[in-house]
Amino acid sequence: MVAALVAGGTPPPGFAAGPLAAARLALLRKRAGEVARRWPRLAAGLGDAWWDTFRRWADGRPGSGPLRDGWDLARTLRDRGTLPAPGAEELAEREAADRYDGRTAPRPRRLPAVARAGGAVAVQVAGRVRLLRAAHR
Numbered sequence: 001m002v003a004a005l006v007a008g009g010t011p012p013p014g015f016a017a018g019p020l021a022a023a024r025l026a027l028l029r030k031r032a033g034e035v036a037r038r039w040p041r042l043a044a045g046l047g048d049a050w051w052d053t054f055r056r057w058a059d060g061r062p063g064s065g066p067l068r069d070g071w072d073l074a075r076t077l078r079d080r081g082t083l084p085a086p087g088a089e090e091l092a093e094r095e096a097a098d099r100y101d102g103r104t105a106p107r108p109r110r111l112p113a114v115a116r117a118g119g120a121v122a123v124q125v126a127g128r129v130r131l132l133r134a135a136h137r
Helices: 003-004 019-036 038-059 066-080 083-095
Strands: 113-117 120-125 128-133
Touching: 019 066, 038 066, 038 083, 038 120, 066 083, 066 120, 083 120, 083 128
Parallel strands: none
Antiparallel strands: 113 120, 120 128
């Protein structure tokens, strides 16, 4: 049942497809809202396209929590060349501050780091992150 609701699995026998699809959509909307709260500039940069972009990306993927879901979405958009400038700046700052391998929880970086995304450049020294160059707008 859980797989059918959150990961796009097949519905269990005896469950009506309509109500199950409605519940699945409601859970996706909730998940999109949670990700937007953790990644506000990414969501704002996408504007009206946020919901459709998130839905297409998240449909069939199990959730990893709002921080990791947003990070994975931002990286996917970066790789496709469709990451908006505010999202690129947010991604660069997070990449400079934390190490995230796409599988385990992000961990704070201990050494100085430089990160780039969509033209944005962020640097982290002694735990403080600064955006050195804004993304191309």
